[in-house]
Amino acid sequence: MTIEVFIPLLTVLALGTFLGFELISKVPPTLHTPLMSASNAISGITIVGAIIACNELGYSTMSKWLGILALILATVNVVGGYSVSDRMLKMFKKK
């Protein structure tokens, strides 16, 4: 990776972190548990990396198997995280 590629990625990281602080600080304590399960789901974005890793070579390779392992784990996070958040958020009702 060249420095020309690295700097824009670092920029995204810095801005994303600050944005994250701003956004999360405004979430009320009532919703902190669903927030955490939703962020579980979002961290499942590694599913994208896993798909890229799965796309490599044949079954004899370690890379491929690690990719498939990552794919399953990340999918659990994505599907489980969004589903359980939805299940919880559905319960928050006003009188």
Next chain:
Amino acid sequence: MKLYIEIAYLISSILFIVGIKMLNKTQTARKGNFVSAIGMFIAILATVVQVRAITLIDIFAGILIGSIIGLYFAYKVKMTQIPEMVAVFNGFGGLASLAIALSDYWLNTQEGLMAGYSDLIVPISVILSIFIGGITFTGSMIAYLKLNGKISGRAIVFSGQHPLNLALIILSIVLSVFVVINTSDPIYILLISLLSLVLGVLLVIPIGGADMPVVISLLNSYSGMAACATGFVLSNNVLIISGALVGASGIVLTQIMCKAMNRSLMNVLLGGFGQTAGSAGSVDGGSDIVVKEVGVEEAAQIFDSVSSLIIVPGYGMAVAQAQHAIREMYEICEKKNINVRFAIHPVAGRMPGHMNVLLAEANIPYDKLIEMELINDDFSNTDLVFIVGANDVVNPAAKTNPNSPIFGMPVLNVEKAQTVIVSKRGMAPGYAGIENELFGADNCLMLFGDAKQSITKLVNELKEL
């Protein structure tokens, strides 16, 4: 990378941000979660279309297996077990990052490309992704085991623990240098993987069960940071931005939890809190607290005579599964024109917001659940406070006794109310191991017994009055 994929990732990132933003209001939160899920779907779709047709079946198989496991967890889990589930998911996120980074390393140095890394940024990102991912994985598994009681929730400390951890971290840094210098020998990266797994265990075992809200928040953050590092391995913007959002989210929650306990993050991480506190408490407090007991009938008469009630739930409520009984209590009190509200301490329960979810599941309207800062001034003009399974968060020693280990921790001003009734199994101290002088106060009555049974009986009595 093709332009359309970059654009799809950009749209996904925007949807994640909008989704989290919508989580700031209870009314829009569910839609926000859905918006975020659409963002994820777009990111997956954009990635899958660039896959070679021959691997498409493997990928769908992987997604299918993961989806089944995920759905099973999501719909089977009880609301009292959400902290365990979040812990497991944090761990999976960490392990996924570790696996992807290791996969990339293998591809570039051991097989296929075999070209090795031509720069420093990618191998360092690989190491970080593995290291943070590994710690997140085993750390989360220990948190999970502590939460569901498979291993003792108490702090596990041994001498030389901190020097050992430090030594392992230094060793990992040394090994990292070897990885960068000699990318073709996989032994170093495998050793780092192993060390990170060991460190995850060692870092979480000294932390007591009641500090779990901090640990879970922090591991949540780590899983985001690991995803971020993976983003640098693959030069992938959407991974970096999502990882940054999750990382920041975990840090914010960690800070909130630490502040609510008046402890520094370092203090929590070094662990062993419950143990040292126990001895300190018995020295200055003594066990000469004389409590006044109250029976169910008498308690019911008190309930019947008041016009305002604040219920204070704690982790004990979740343990006794008493939230549905509390819902009945809430209903009957409303019927009797008693103004009922719930006071929620930020660290009540085993993760941030845990009480709110349990009470929401029991169908208690969320606008009746009031945060500590907003309700603390109201205790003085409240007739009755009913405490269920909370202890340290209502201990006035935090305000009055500078020798108390919890001195300085923000607590609920329950003692200011006219009468306080405490539903408690017995006189066992809270997790901090200290006496609670509230229980000996003139206006405090103890209702001993299992919370669920006591409350059910109390509700039945109330129905007859």
